[in-house]
Amino acid sequence: MTSQPFVAMNQIEKSFNGVPVLKKVTLEVEKGEIHALLGENGAGKSTLMNILGGVHQPDSGQIFIEGKQVTMANPHISQTHGISFIHQELNMVGDLKVYENMFLGSEIRNKAGFLNVEEMCRQTREILAELGVFLNPKEYVRNLATSYKQLIEISKALLHKSQLIIMDEPTTSLAEHEVGRLFELMRNLKKSGVSIIYISHKLKEIQAVCDRYTVLRDGQLVKTDDMQSGNLEEITKLMVGKAISQERFVHEHEFGEMALEVERLSSPGLFKDIDFTVRKGQIVGFTGLAGDGRTELFESLFGYRKKYTGTIKVKGKAMKITHPRTALQAGMGYVPKDRKENAIIKDLSVVHNMSLSSMGNFERWGFIQDKRELEKFSNYEKTLNIKVANPRITIDKLSGGNQQKVIIAKWLEADTDILIFDNPTQGIDVGAKQEIYQEILELAKLGKAIIILSSEAPEVLRICHVINVMYHGEITARFMGDETNEEEIMHYATGAKREGEHIG
Numbered sequence: 050m051t052s053q054p055f056v057a058m059n060q061i062e063k064s065f066n067g068v069p070v071l072k073k074v075t076l077e078v079e080k081g082e083i084h085a086l087l088g089e090n091g092a093g094k095s096t097l098m099n100i101l102g103g104v105h106q107p108d109s110g111q112i113f114i115e116g117k118q119v120t121m122a123n124p125h126i127s128q129t130h131g132i133s134f135i136h137q138e139l140n141m142v143g144d145l146k147v148y149e150n151m152f153l154g155s156e157i158r159n160k161a162g163f164l165n166v167e168e169m170c171r172q173t174r175e176i177l178a179e180l181g182v183f184l185n186p187k188e189y190v191r192n193l194a195t196s197y198k199q200l201i202e203i204s205k206a207l208l209h210k211s212q213l214i215i216m217d218e219p220t221t222s223l224a225e226h227e228v229g230r231l232f233e234l235m236r237n238l239k240k241s242g243v244s245i246i247y248i249s250h251k252l253k254e255i256q257a258v259c260d261r262y263t264v265l266r267d268g269q270l271v272k273t274d275d276m277q278s279g280n281l282e283e284i285t286k287l288m289v290g291k292a293i294s295q296e297r298f299v300h301e302h303e304f305g306e307m308a309l310e311v312e313r314l315s316s317p318g319l320f321k322d323i324d325f326t327v328r329k330g331q332i333v334g335f336t337g338l339a340g341d342g343r344t345e346l347f348e349s350l351f352g353y354r355k356k357y358t359g360t361i362k363v364k365g366k367a368m369k370i371t372h373p374r375t376a377l378q379a380g381m382g383y384v385p386k387d388r389k390e391n392a393i394i395k396d397l398s399v400v401h402n403m404s405l406s407s408m409g410n411f412e413r414w415g416f417i418q419d420k421r422e423l424e425k426f427s428n429y430e431k432t433l434n435i436k437v438a439n440p441r442i443t444i445d446k447l448s449g450g451n452q453q454k455v456i457i458a459k460w461l462e463a464d465t466d467i468l469i470f471d472n473p474t475q476g477i478d479v480g481a482k483q484e485i486y487q488e489i490l491e492l493a494k495l496g497k498a499i500i501i502l503s504s505e506a507p508e509v510l511r512i513c514h515v516i517n518v519m520y521h522g523e524i525t526a527r528f529m530g531d532e533t534n535e536e537e538i539m540h541y542a543t544g545a546k547r548e549g550e551h552i553g
């Protein structure tokens with residue numbers, strides 16, 4: 050390693066409204082290294098990166114680029130120092146085309162001063178191809194899946210020949226093969242001397258791709274070390290302050306009557322001949338790779354999609370669900386994935402985001418009972434370890450993971466009989482994951498029927514009674530939760546194996 054890091058952040062301090070969020074944090078990133086920035090939700094990772102990216106100003110401390118002190122007064126200055134920041138909430142403009150997003154603020158013009166659209170399209174195509182993405186540069190970004198938006202952001206950083214790329218949970222909406230490609234690209238970037246700061250809650254990915262790590266806890270630096278010298282258990286302990294068990298949860302309760310019966314549900318091109326049941330108290334999981342059709346299946350079941358055939362029985366009664374309202378009335382709740390895009394109302398306070406689906410619980414004589422609402426919130430704040438200085442601030446002031454926890458709290462509070470969680474712990478730290486699983490188990494014990502959709506096999510293995518594996522819109526295997534393992538699930542999720550002709 051060189052003696053002089055590419056970037057050094059020294060003794061950085063930052064408070065929001067008098068609440069300290071970063072306390073004398075120091076971070077050094079070498080040239081050509083991939084450095085993991087780790088910590089629980091709300092530990093201060095994004096804030097530290099926002100300071101490096103010129104979004105926030107530190108209250109004190111210094112930043113050095115190749116030994117020279119700099120002031121990142123705004124994002125533009127940070128960019129001119131070779132830093133690109135790929136945010137969790139992607140900064141794409143939906144109403145602009147792919148190439149327009151790529152060249153926003155740095156458009157190429159010809160000699161006469163006109164935009165050189167063809168050249169911008171050519172460069173866009175070339176850079177995307179490096180990532181293995183083949184898109185029409187003139188496609189509107191709003192028509193693209195989130196995974197493409199993420200890859201376009203990364204391409205944009207490549208286009209600007211960045212020296213340091215900050216990636217905040219870049220794999221959240223990427224499919225398995227796209228993650229592989231991203232890692233390959235990161236390793237190539239590293240070879241060419243580019244540094245990467247990598248924020249993620251997926252420790253296995255971090256271990257696969259990062260050289261060193263820094264752990265923050267409650268705004269303080271806990272440790273910086275080589276990735277090789279720490280094992281994941283140790284790192285988890287540094288993050289959370291205690292050891293976290295990865296064991297399967299023990300389920301001892303009995304199941305009740307049938308809550309949901311699905312027969313031969315099909316939707317052309319999306320899913321085919323799906324059969325399954327969920328009893329009260331049961332936790333049923335669906336896993337598979339991206340493109341397996343599970344999200345589309347449950348969006349149909351919840352009435353977001355209307356074009357499907359087959360039968361759905363809720364508590365023994367056949368129903369045609371063509372609108373989410375019907376699903377809600379039938380006692381179903383749906384916690385969508387990409388919650389930051391789909392589930393929060395940014396201008397509302399944290400506490401109101403929690404009570405949004407269950408206003409009835411807090412209403413008396415037509416008035417909302419503030420005190421009751423706050424009391425309820427304070428329970429979730431404790432059980433889910435939500436980090437918020439004041440629950441009356443708007444939810445967009447919370448860290449990404451803490452926003453997600455509030456949305457989980459909202460659905461726990463809504464208290465529906467059947468609860469569908471799509472990727473319930475996406476973006477959530479290891480400690481809080483445990484709490485969320487515990488809450489889900491408690492709900493099952495109370496007789497709720499629970500469905501968990503997850504791209505992470507370990508998640509369904511830890512918590513579900515029954516696991517369905519999907520591949521290309523079909524259920525290819527069904528296991529009891531304690532009778533299978535990650536490897537076996539993978540065989541069925543990749544289509545390498547399938548059980549009998551018709552499972553579900």
Ligand SMILES: Nc1ncnc2c1ncn2[C@@H]1O[C@H](COP(=O)(O)OP(=O)(O)OP(=O)(O)O)[C@@H](O)[C@H]1O
Pocket residue numbers: 065066070088089090091092093094095096097436437438446447448449450451476
């Ligand atoms: N603009 C803001 N106003 C007030 N508080 C803020 C603001 N931005 C961040 N915070 C607070 O700073 C703390 C650290 O948040 P930060 O987003 O840096 O955490 P994080 O480690 O990135 O978490 P996550 O893993 O959930 O993304 C949180 O408690 C958050 O509520």
